Amino acid sequence: MxxxxxxxxxxxxxxxxxxxxxxxxxxxxxxxxxxxxxxxxxxxxxxxxxxxxxxxxxxxxxxxxxxxxxxxxxxxxxxxxxxxxxxxxxxxxxxxxxxxxxxxxxxxxxxxxxxxxxxxxxxxxxxxxxxxxxxxxxxxxxxxxxxxxxxxxxxxxxxxxxxxxTGTLEGGLPLLSATIGCWVAESEVADLLRAVEKAHGDCQIGSYPFFREGRTGANFVVRSTDRAALDACAGALTEALGAGGWIATQGGI
Amino acid sequence: MxxxxxxxxxxxxxxxxxxxxxxxxxxxxxxxxxxxxxxxxxxxxxxxxxxxxxxxxxxxxxxxxxxxxxxxxxxxxxxxxxxxxxxxxxxxxxxxxxxxxxxxxxxxxxxxxxxxxxxxxxxxxxxxxxxxxxxxxxxxxxxxxxxxxxxxxxxxxxxxxxxxxTGTLEGGLPLLSATIGCWVAESEVADLLRAVEKAHGDCQIGSYPFFREGRTGANFVVRSTDRAALDACAGALTEALGAGGWIATQGGI
CATH class of the missing domain: 3.40.980.10 (MoaB/Mog-like domain)
Known part of the structure; x- marks a missing residue:
């Protein structure tokens, strides 16, 4: 362990x-x-x-x-x-x-x-x-x-x-991630992201803007090695983002 | 100059x-x-x-x-x-x-x-x-x-x-290149590449193998800042490669 x-x-x-x-x-x-x-x-x-x-x-x-x-x-x-x-x-x-x-x-x-x-x-x-x-x-x-x-x-x-x-190198726990997409300019939610990250010490949140179909959006990627901490942070972030946010992908990177 | x-x-x-x-x-x-x-x-x-x-x-x-x-x-x-x-x-x-x-x-x-x-x-x-x-x-x-x-x-x-x-930074001569494609395994022409590079001191030759249509080939990229030296080296290499070689592209990288 x-x-x-x-x-x-x-x-x-x-x-x-x-x-x-x-x-x-x-x-x-x-x-x-x-x-x-x-x-x-x-x-x-x-x-x-x-x-x-x-x-x-x-x-x-x-x-x-x-x-x-x-x-x-x-x-x-x-x-x-x-x-x-x-x-x-x-x-x-x-x-x-x-x-x-x-x-x-x-x-x-x-x-x-x-x-x-x-x-x-x-x-x-x-x-x-x-x-x-x-x-x-x-x-x-x-x-x-x-x-x-x-x-x-x-x-x-x-x-x-x-x-x-594959499988021959000693490693630790894989980094898990959850990506939350949102039709929002990242600059509008910067304070919210900082606050959610601060409240979930085991997680980091990355913010990656995109432009699609003429609209501004961003993917927020929560990363942690702890599944429970990740789920809690991703849940808190989704709730904080409100109606505009959705869980886009959940995976290993 | x-x-x-x-x-x-x-x-x-x-x-x-x-x-x-x-x-x-x-x-x-x-x-x-x-x-x-x-x-x-x-x-x-x-x-x-x-x-x-x-x-x-x-x-x-x-x-x-x-x-x-x-x-x-x-x-x-x-x-x-x-x-x-x-x-x-x-x-x-x-x-x-x-x-x-x-x-x-x-x-x-x-x-x-x-x-x-x-x-x-x-x-x-x-x-x-x-x-x-x-x-x-x-x-x-x-x-x-x-x-x-x-x-x-x-x-x-x-x-x-x-x-x-663009155009605001001081620079020197752009690196020119000529790419010579050939249906050959690079290992078959390694000595030839080395000899041509050695005979053309102002040029470097890179070798990049590829696999297409079930066949083995390679691109040989000649690089130089001197157009005449580049042309001479690319010409010598094309001739040395024989029937299998062709000038694929000629450009800036």
Missing amino acids: ADHQRIWIAALIVIGDEILSGRTQDRNIAQIAAWLNVQGIRLREVRVVPDVTEAIVEAVNSLRVRNDYLFTTGGIGPTHDDITVDAIAAALGVGVVVHPEARAVLERYYETRGGLTEARLRMARVPEGASLIENRMSGAPGIRHGNIFIMAGVPHITAGMLDAL | ADHQRIWIAALIVIGDEILSGRTQDRNIAQIAAWLNVQGIRLREVRVVPDVTEAIVEAVNSLRVRNDYLFTTGGIGPTHDDITVDAIAAALGVGVVVHPEARAVLERYYETRGGLTEARLRMARVPEGASLIENRMSGAPGIRHGNIFIMAGVPHITAGMLDAL
């Missing part, structure tokens, strides 16, 4: 020039955030860094110590711009080795796809001391080293790796 | 629990990255932080000194979870004041929308010494303080603010 009250936190480093140039819309932040929450782990900070060794090393060493878990996405393919493994090994002060199991996985995968070339063998390289994360979508596995989880950049491959990790 | 050869860099801090919970898919990273590039400024690093003062202060003070420009998105609305202005003022060691012009803007905007309440007046608060960024989409303006640009979280409002800033 004590462990369940502890808050487990994670950070994510998104590695890739294509995100920082605006060419590619990142999908891994939202995907990993939602998955972590189901594991009872909160994503606390994200950094997006370029394909530059020093930038990766700095981010890894800043974040791995102050978080329970550190995830990275991107830069684990076979080409010259895939430098994540080398950069993380440098950050950890360990060498880079070919993982025999990864080599075997790649040999099987490429048996009918032209064979395991030297470039493809790059994807079997890991920081010394690492274990593998199963890749259910394509050949090259993800990599775990201590509390660092090195994932693919392509979102559906990362999804398969997350699937393989 | 000397100024055009300098590389101008920017960082972005995305502020908001809703991004870190996975509830909201961020759109501002890609939007701001692409806009910055047109201004001749490179987005060098992004951090996503929660609605927590200490986290915002740490990120602001880490990034504002080592970048030419620092952008933030999120947390400038009227509700209790909108703490960006106070956190940035704390990071800068200045007070928070009501900006008279922002107050006038909000008075006009809310004249026909129920009047300027105390909650709404929160959106006229700025770190002391700040100027305003026009908001062409809704009432509350963005804020500029030195090299820090404080923008909205809602993407279409941020888009309007970026539009108002």
Whole structure:
């Protein structure tokens, strides 16, 4: 029970020039955030860094110590711009080795796809001391080293790796949420939101305005790890908002 | 000319629990990255932080000194979870004041929308010494303080603010790119990519695999600030790839 009250936190480093140039819309932040929450782990900070060794090393060493878990996405393919493994090994002060199991996985995968070339063998390289994360979508596995989880950049491959990790990480209570939608300008109910949050110490309330069908509205998201506290706060907020408010969704994020 | 050869860099801090919970898919990273590039400024690093003062202060003070420009998105609305202005003022060691012009803007905007309440007046608060960024989409303006640009979280409002800033920031040469698509596994051409990049020192080549119509392919993105160097590198790469390669797009990112 004590462990369940502890808050487990994670950070994510998104590695890739294509995100920082605006060419590619990142999908891994939202995907990993939602998955972590189901594991009872909160994503606390994200950094997006370029394909530059020093930038990766700095981010890894800043974040791995102050978080329970550190995830990275991107830069684990076979080409010259895939430098994540080398950069993380440098950050950890360990060498880079070919993982025999990864080599075997790649040999099987490429048996009918032209064979395991030297470039493809790059994807079997890991920081010394690492274990593998199963890749259910394509050949090259993800990599775990201590509390660092090195994932693919392509979102559906990362999804398969997350699937393989599901239930294997120690976490606490998942963050629960209730979303209350309302046709109201958030500025009209700011005092009310503050008062309801203050009266329900175990809950946080986020306010997210929207514009639909020419009208102003907002979603108010109540978050808590305690189901009873969440229900009480969401109930109080719905009542305070009056006729305009409705429970829109109730779920895990 | 000397100024055009300098590389101008920017960082972005995305502020908001809703991004870190996975509830909201961020759109501002890609939007701001692409806009910055047109201004001749490179987005060098992004951090996503929660609605927590200490986290915002740490990120602001880490990034504002080592970048030419620092952008933030999120947390400038009227509700209790909108703490960006106070956190940035704390990071800068200045007070928070009501900006008279922002107050006038909000008075006009809310004249026909129920009047300027105390909650709404929160959106006229700025770190002391700040100027305003026009908001062409809704009432509350963005804020500029030195090299820090404080923008909205809602993407279409941020888009309007970026539009108002277009052409006002000093930058260098925009990064140009050419994308060469090819029905090839990137692992088959890794050596070729490395050799072409090495032979064209002013260019970087990124490799981005895709899976479409049941086939494996990749986009190779050549980036450079020099049009002639870019064309030469893209030409050499297309020739090296042979029949399978084609120029897919040529543009700014």
